Structure formats: structure tokens, C-alpha cells
Amino acid sequence: MRIPLDPRFHGEPTRVSTSRGARVLPRQRFWLRVAEPLPHDALLRSRALTYASDLFPLSTAPHTGPPELLRRWSPPxxxxxxxxxxxxxxxxxxxxxxxxxxxxxxxxxxxxxxxxxxxxxxxxxxxxxxxxxxxxxxxxxxxxxxxxxxxxxxxxxxxxxxxxxxxxxxxxxxxxxxxxxxxxxxxxxxxxxxxxxxxxxxxxxxxxxxxxxxxxxxxxxxxxxxxxxxxxxxxxxxxxxxxxxxxxxxxxxxxxxxxxxxxxxxxxxxxxxxx
The missing domain is CATH 1.10.357.10 (Tetracycline Repressor, domain 2)
Structure with a gap:
């Protein structure tokens, strides 16, 4: 089963802040929405949550990262x-x-x-x-x-x-x-x-x-x-x-x-x- 995920950052992404030279805590806050309701299956939901928790660990670390990544999810x-x-x-x-x-x-x-x-x-x-x-x-x-x-x-x-x-x-x-x-x-x-x-x-x-x-x-x-x-x-x-x-x-x-x-x-x- 394929469940498209739609993340929306709450505030400026960490990698964008660090690219400006700002000193920020290595944490990320974002909303996550699925395109369709998840079935009432405890195992499936736990797997989805586990997958979602691994979306942005690298970009959350306090480093600048390659420019193409910064551009991809920069705030408006x-x-x-x-x-x-x-x-x-x-x-x-x-x-x-x-x-x-x-x-x-x-x-x-x-x-x-x-x-x-x-x-x-x-x-x-x-x-x-x-x-x-x-x-x-x-x-x-x-x-x-x-x-x-x-x-x-x-x-x-x-x-x-x-x-x-x-x-x-x-x-x-x-x-x-x-x-x-x-x-x-x-x-x-x-x-x-x-x-x-x-x-x-x-x-x-x-x-x-x-x-x-x-x-x-x-x-x-x-x-x-x-x-x-x-x-x-x-x-x-x-x-x-x-x-x-x-x-x-x-x-x-x-x-x-x-x-x-x-x-x-x-x-x-x-x-x-x-x-």
C-alpha cells in the first residue's frame, strides 16, 4: 500500500537557518498529512509513524548541506x-x-x-x-x-x-x-x-x-x-x-x-x- 505524505514545515527549516549562519537547536517541527485516511490497522499506523520520523534527521543536524537541498524545501x-x-x-x-x-x-x-x-x-x-x-x-x-x-x-x-x-x-x-x-x-x-x-x-x-x-x-x-x-x-x-x-x-x-x-x-x- 502506497500512502503519499505531505509535510509542511512549522517555521523555518533547520537547514535553511544554518545556511544563513544562524545557531539553532538540532530539531525540526513540521506538520505531516496523508493524502488518504490511514486504515484502522495498528501495525500499519506504527510503520507509517516510524517512516515519518525518519524523514528529516540528516537535514535537522546543524550543518549547511548542499544548496540543492536548501532550495527544495525552503519556506516561501x-x-x-x-x-x-x-x-x-x-x-x-x-x-x-x-x-x-x-x-x-x-x-x-x-x-x-x-x-x-x-x-x-x-x-x-x-x-x-x-x-x-x-x-x-x-x-x-x-x-x-x-x-x-x-x-x-x-x-x-x-x-x-x-x-x-x-x-x-x-x-x-x-x-x-x-x-x-x-x-x-x-x-x-x-x-x-x-x-x-x-x-x-x-x-x-x-x-x-x-x-x-x-x-x-x-x-x-x-x-x-x-x-x-x-x-x-x-x-x-x-x-x-x-x-x-x-x-x-x-x-x-x-x-x-x-x-x-x-x-x-x-x-x-x-x-x-x-x-
Whole structure:
């Protein structure tokens, strides 16, 4: 029986701290989740726990380690998404192309109604080829969502990086987020809201997007471009509004498109924090 494990570090991994020259205790704290519930088998559970306890002993030791290991599980950089922080599998060019075509299909039409047979027919590939991306239909969907947000984050940050004025950076960030989310169909968003593994990725990205905006506002305050506002509160307001936009609630109540709603949100935030 194969049980995929999904570790999430609680705080900065030890090897990352030591690579910066920090002196830390040789211990590691992380959450560990299985993709499926473990059977009620005491022997199997004890074996799983034994295996899990041996995941990071070498990296927990106080040494720097090779750079490629440090990069693999480093915590998210400021402004990055959870999807970007998760390590992408090493794929061939063909597998990457297949994943991108899968993302395009699911974001355009949703995924709840698709069977594996239908996916293989639409993507013109075999189940064996599709299973090289993930071990199950559920994991395929989650991998597609992660890939979409990973690439979207890269695009957004590239646009923010070329702008220096604090108010412009806030506007560019929110408009770039709107542009990246615009291709997502309502069916895909509804399916994602109902499917917990995909929803978790989306919600994590929304939280980090709010944190990124909070960082941009804090930088603006420090530079004297913004009033001394409560950046964390502004971030929470933005996160709540972003969630309502994506659920279609803003469009229903106001008639605004998602892009128009993001433009209004950007204008509102900049005017609220300006001196």
C-alpha cells in the first residue's frame, strides 16, 4: 500500500537557518498529512509513524548541506505563493506540456464532471501517461491548481518588480492578480470551492496575497508615501474582498466584472492609505 505524505514545515527549516549562519537547536517541527485516511490497522499506523520520523534527521543536524537541498524545501519567499513554495516535480518537456494542457482544460471547463477516461480522450494521452503527473484523479486536480497558481505568482511578481513607486506597486499588484485570475471560468472556481484539496491551495494563495499586499503597504509607510495605517488590517480587508470576488458575490451584488472589481479595490486601497 502506497500512502503519499505531505509535510509542511512549522517555521523555518533547520537547514535553511544554518545556511544563513544562524545557531539553532538540532530539531525540526513540521506538520505531516496523508493524502488518504490511514486504515484502522495498528501495525500499519506504527510503520507509517516510524517512516515519518525518519524523514528529516540528516537535514535537522546543524550543518549547511548542499544548496540543492536548501532550495527544495525552503519556506516561501516574501510575495511567493504556497504553490510556488512547493517543489515542482522534475518533469520531461512532454510531461510539462501535458500538465499545461490539463491546466488549460480544467480552468476553462471545471473538473468535477470529468472522468479519467474523458480527460485522456480530451488530452489525447493514455492513463499511464496521465498518472505520471500524479497518482489519482484527485491529485491530478490538486497538481493542476498548484501549477496554475505557481505560474501566476511568477507573472505577478515580475510586473511588480519593475515598478518603484509604492502606490503604483499596490495598483500593479492587484491589477496583475486580476489579470491572472481572469481566465478562470466560473465552473472551475465553483468546483475548486467544493473540492477541499484544491480549495486549500487557493485559500493559501489568497492569504499569502493579502500578506504580500500588507508588505507593500508597510514598505510604503516606511518610505513616507502612505499614512501610518494598520497594514495587517488592510491585508485582511483585501483578503476578504478577494474571496468574495472569486466566489462571484461581488459581481452578483454590484454587476462589476472581476477585473473591474479588482481595479476598484486597488483604487480604494491606494486612496485609503495615501496621506
Amino acid at each position: 519567499a516574501k510575495g511567493s505563493s504556497y504553490a510556488e513554495a512547493m517543489p515542482a516535480s522534475r518533469r520531461t518537456a512532454r510531461q510539462t506540456d501535458l500538465l499545461e494542457r490539463l491546466v488549460a482544460l480544467l480552468t476553462a471547463e471545471g473538473f468535477a464532471s470529468f472522468t479519467l477516461d474523458e480527460l485522456t480522450e480530451r488530452l489525447r494521452c493514455s492513463k499511464t501517461t496521465l498518472y505520471q503527473l500524479a497518482d489519482s484523479r484527485q491529485e491530478l486536480v490538486r497538481e493542476a491548481v498548484k501549477h496554475y497558481f505557481r505560474e501566476a505568482t511568477k507573472s505577478v511578481e515580475k510586473q511588480v518588480a519593475i515598478v518603484s513607486e509604492p502606490s503604483d506597486r499596490v495598483v500593479v499588484y492587484l491589477n496583475a492578480v486580476a489579470a491572472e485570475l481572469k481566465p478562470l471560468s466560473r465552473q472551475f472556481l465553483d468546483d475548486m470551492a467544493r473540492f477541499e484539496p484544491a480549495r486549500e491551495v487557493y485559500e493559501a494563495n489568497t492569504r499569502i496575497a493579502a500578506g504580500r499586499l500588507r508588505q507593500l503597504i508597510t514598505e510604503g509607510v516606511a518610505a513616507g508615501a502612505f499614512r501610518d495605517v494598520h497594514a495587517a488590517f488592510v491585508g485582511e480587508v483585501v483578503a476578504a474582498t478577494m474571496q468574495e470576488i472569486q466566489r462571484g458575490e461581488i459581481s452578483t451584488r454590484t454587476g462589476l466584472t472581476d477585473s473591474e472589481a479588482y481595479a476598484e479595490l486597488a483604487s480604494l486601497i491606494v486612496h485609503a492609505v495615501s496621506p
